[in-house]
């Protein structure tokens with residue numbers, strides 16, 4: 614039996630990984646789940662693992678927060694030690710966080726194959742730590758599992774053609790499944806927005822929330838938006854810490870709440886009139902749901918969401934956000950969600966099948982028990 618070491622560390626990793634590890638088990642591949650501990654608050658970690666029906670991780674490296682170097686180094690050493698004690702045929706990583714890059718690098722150095730879920734996305738902004746993580750992870754990955762055709766083209770432009778598989782978006786597998794199992798009306802009621810058109814906001818990127826003036830400016834615009842439709846703002850711990858540190862007051866109709874349960878959050882996202890975000894995942898989720906999204910960043914690594922017509926890149930520009938939100942709230946909501954190829958709830962099984970063929974074709978002999 615082949616063994617895969619699946620490494621997860623931060624909130625978005627769990628959502629992207631769960632459909633793949635589940636499908637790997639159905640392919641007859643043993644999965645060892647290693648949590649790096651990059652995220653450790655229940656709301657960002659264990660709550661997600663439970664909601665997604667993932668097994669409890671076999672081990673947790675407990676790296677926690679720290680500088681990029683400290684966090685990456687902790688995962689590097691931890692994954693290397695884990696592989697030495699528990700040999701695996703392949704290391705599976707997802708997304709673009711520090712844990713992703715570190716796990717891929719640790720595996721490559723000890724000659725273990727690497728598969729990357731959500732390979733090939735590019736913002737072309739090297740100042741984003743995630744862009745560095747994406748490019749370096751893809752360079753050392755053996756199997757590159759892509760969510761969309763633009764990712765395949767990005768890899769080809771970097772000379773990476775071998776091992777590239779377009780499998781679709783595993784994050785959407787998780788979304789469709791949780792949405793089916795969630796009582797949307799109850800979620801709206803619990804959040805106090807039932808019967809109202811509301812705006813769902815998340816902002817957590819250091820390039821925005823670590824700068825007092827940028828954060829203050831966007832909060833002011835959210836206050837104006839809230840006069841048309843109330844704003845619900847589930848905030849990342851980093852954002853909450855900075856709002857408190859600078860004593861920034863939220864306008865009356867902007868409601869700040871702690872990070873939310875995954876099921877409740879997806880239900881609210883599905884029912885929102887508009888999403889305003891700097892997250893990568895929300896651009897994709899809102900597109901799959903057909904909910905208009907304004908991305909408060911200067912670049913996106915997810916152009917497919919813009920082509921689909923659901924997402925607009927407004928830039929880190931309060932005036933542009935004010936105008937775009939006004940337009941979006943005045944327009945009719947989209948009737949139907951766009952159909953994005955392979956964002957159909959079956960990406961996890963396709964990714965697992967690609968991993969199974971990779972292991973079989975490479976004639977990787979199964980790890981002795």
Ligand code: UD1
Nearest residue numbers: 623624625651652653654657678710711712742743850851
């Ligand atoms: C990380 C990812 C980012 C992803 C985000 C999703 C990197 C470089 N960044 O950013 O791509 O979009 O996760 O959530 O990997 N903190 C807590 N509890 C936790 C974790 C963090 O309170 O469980 C606080 C810490 O005080 C820390 C801050 O949040 O200083 C930021 O944590 P960090 O690990 O830098 O990553 P994120 O900002 O979450």
